[in-house]
Amino acid sequence: MIASILxxxxxxxxxxxxxxxxxxVYGMGGVLNLAYGQMGVIAAxxxxxxxxxxxxxxxxVGLGLIAGGLLGLLLDRTILRPVYRLRDEAxxxxxxxxxxxxxxxxxxxxxxxxxxxxxxxxxxxxAIEILEVPMRRGSLLASAxxxxxxxxxxxxxxxxxxxQAVRSVIEDEEGARLVGIDPNRMMRLILVxxxxxxxxxxxxxxxxxxxxxxAGFPITVFALIVAVVGGLGSVPGALxxxxxLGIVNSIAASTIxxxxxxxILLAAAAVTILIRPSGILxxxx
Amino acid sequence: xxxxxxxxGTSAIGGTEPGVSRSxxxxxxxxxxxxxxxxxxxxxxxxSRVLMGVAVLGLTxxxxxxxxxxxxxxxxxxxxxxxxxxxxxxxxxxxxADTVGxxxxxxxLLATLAAGxxxxxxxxxxxxxxxxxxxxxxxTLIFSLTFEALLLGLxxxxxxxxxxxxxxxxxxxxxxxxxxYYLMLTLVLIFLLAHGLLRRSFIGWAFRALRDDExxxxxxxxxxxxxxVFAAFIGSAMLGLAGATYAFTEGRISxxxxxxxxxxxxxxxxxxxxxIGTLFGPIAGAVTFTIVDEVLIEIGQLxxxxxxxxxxxxxxxxxxxxxxxxxxxxxxNRRNEWKK
Numbered sequence: 265m266i267a268s269i270l271x272x273x274x275x276x277x278x279x280x281x282x283x284x285x286x287x288x289v290y291g292m293g294g295v296l297n298l299a300y301g302q303m304g305v306i307a308a309x310x311x312x313x314x315x316x317x318x319x320x321x322x323x324x325v326g327l328g329l330i331a332g333g334l335l336g337l338l339l340d341r342t343i344l345r346p347v348y349r350l351r352d353e354a355x356x357x358x359x360x361x362x363x364x365x366x367x368x369x370x371x372x373x374x375x376x377x378x379x380x381x382x383x384x385x386x387x388x389x390x391a392i393e394i395l396e397v398p399m400r401r402g403s404l405l406a407s408a409x410x411x412x413x414x415x416x417x418x419x420x421x422x423x424x425x426x427x428q429a430v431r432s433v434i435e436d437e438e439g440a441r442l443v444g445i446d447p448n449r450m451m452r453l454i455l456v457x458x459x460x461x462x463x464x465x466x467x468x469x470x471x472x473x474x475x476x477x478x479a480g481f482p483i484t485v486f487a488l489i490v491a492v493v494g495g496l497g498s499v500p501g502a503l504x505x506x507x508x509l510g511i512v513n514s515i516a517a518s519t520i521x522x523x524x525x526x527x528i529l530l531a532a533a534a535v536t537i538l539i540r541p542s543g544i545l546x547x548x549x
Numbered sequence: 550x551x552x553x554x555x556x557x558g559t560s561a562i563g564g565t566e567p568g569v570s571r572s573x574x575x576x577x578x579x580x581x582x583x584x585x586x587x588x589x590x591x592x593x594x595x596x597s598r599v600l601m602g603v604a605v606l607g608l609t610x611x612x613x614x615x616x617x618x619x620x621x622x623x624x625x626x627x628x629x630x631x632x633x634x635x636x637x638x639x640x641x642x643x644x645x646a647d648t649v650g651x652x653x654x655x656x657x658l659l660a661t662l663a664a665g666x667x668x669x670x671x672x673x674x675x676x677x678x679x680x681x682x683x684x685x686x687x688x689t690l691i692f693s694l695t696f697e698a699l700l701l702g703l704x705x706x707x708x709x710x711x712x713x714x715x716x717x718x719x720x721x722x723x724x725x726x727x728x729x730y731y732l733m734l735t736l737v738l739i740f741l742l743a744h745g746l747l748r749r750s751f752i753g754w755a756f757r758a759l760r761d762d763e764x765x766x767x768x769x770x771x772x773x774x775x776x777x778v779f780a781a782f783i784g785s786a787m788l789g790l791a792g793a794t795y796a797f798t799e800g801r802i803s804x805x806x807x808x809x810x811x812x813x814x815x816x817x818x819x820x821x822x823x824x825i826g827t828l829f830g831p832i833a834g835a836v837t838f839t840i841v842d843e844v845l846i847e848i849g850q851l852x853x854x855x856x857x858x859x860x861x862x863x864x865x866x867x868x869x870x871x872x873x874x875x876x877x878x879x880x881x882n883r884r885n886e887w888k889k
Contacts, residue, residue, distance in 0.1 A: 296683065343861060353683060360683075360686070362860070362864055362865070364857075364860060368814075368854070368860065369853070369854050369857035370857075371853055372850050372854035372855075485694060488687065488690075489691070523701045526695075526702075527698045530691045531695065537687065537688055537691075538678055538688075541680060541684060
């Protein structure tokens, strides 16, 4: 039981970060990015290709992160431009459909060009015992990295001018414009950040299980569930929801099997939406 | 366009086909023409088992797209569970016939009813909790994924990942080469007629009112909840019936038959291409895409790249779909001619 909870926490940190990347973009610009998982997959495949070409792990990972961020920048500069001209639900709907197209393009290309490629950053060495439970080194390193990133995000949003500017746009776009903040530039920044976050999750995930070219859609779905349960637009909500869902998932998986644990996870998400459509930490509108 | 779009979101994307289906004779005439044209297809493809399979699948997708259109196009409810509702029909009918031992027709009817009730329930919940387009989409997507996970999890009943061969009706006409095509075509024509009649009735009037402006419709006395649930029930029953019929003509059933990635995405593209909310758009979309898909089969995985590019192009430049855009060009042309 303790083992499942610890596994769940490891998974939950990653879920949380994943949800945060998606929820930020939604909260900021009303854009639901269905190519989110593909950002992570592109990063993972880039890193894997760089390592094939002889790069060592750290530069390869760096390249992967850049690739994720660049895809975010590319989305912002190209297909999302007409999206920004719409408002409210029409904006969400168009962004969702266009990014679905992007997801297809990325998936189709990767499956065609690199069908068997996967990123695999297993950390060697024996297990480390925590609370008398042996934990894999990869899981622990992944969690440590994820926690550091969360702390950095917190500092960024809380204490830097840029982070506060981003928050002000999320809070009130018109008001932010009036005090001289350019919402479009903030949106670009957040899309790049979201690409980097997706990349980070994909790369840290590969320390535990291989991330292959088919991983995009599942990553997007998990991010969506976490973001919805946490409240679309709420970063703390996403982190909390990620942790809860990660633990629920691990316990369910160890007691009743993988497929049924997915059912429970999905049911939890559905129930949250129905009871509290704004999510556990979201603000009701 | 954008200001009013906030009401339901779909009016920004959908369109109407002017002129079609105004009077009953013209509606019947149009359906007869479509039916006659499609009935000729086996003259070209009848010799090839593979091509007939493709044609039957194309008509099945036409059915799915009509069902999805009744729900999304008519009342703006984004149901991302087309495959799952068709799967309730398919798996339901097959399990009732094979495992429980009911007659095939009874199995299909019960499963169709189950799919309709499920869709109606989803819609009822969405209306009750006043979920918008996006949240309806997310809840129904979650429903789809749950359905897929259940198919894999309940392996003893569903055959798990591999599915199973259908014993019932194994030596009936449904498994021959050409009859399934006409069976599916009959279904397409019935669906078209049902949707056409629905649009002509006061129900269609209520659908249009609530799709264009929900608040105004409510103020004018349209019971929005009732019509939404009704549209979801009818559309979902269509999906279930099509899924069940297709399963029996295929002779085997597996989770991929009703997968989100293969059914929902394709149905959405077909509908968007043909024209959301139009009567004949689903047919135009399904026929075009079945042909394009067959032509592109050589390039394998790159097909997905082509689809992705097409989805983007569609929603960027032809947001209202083929038929409405064509109708607009046609009337514009005629007006110009007349001016000369």
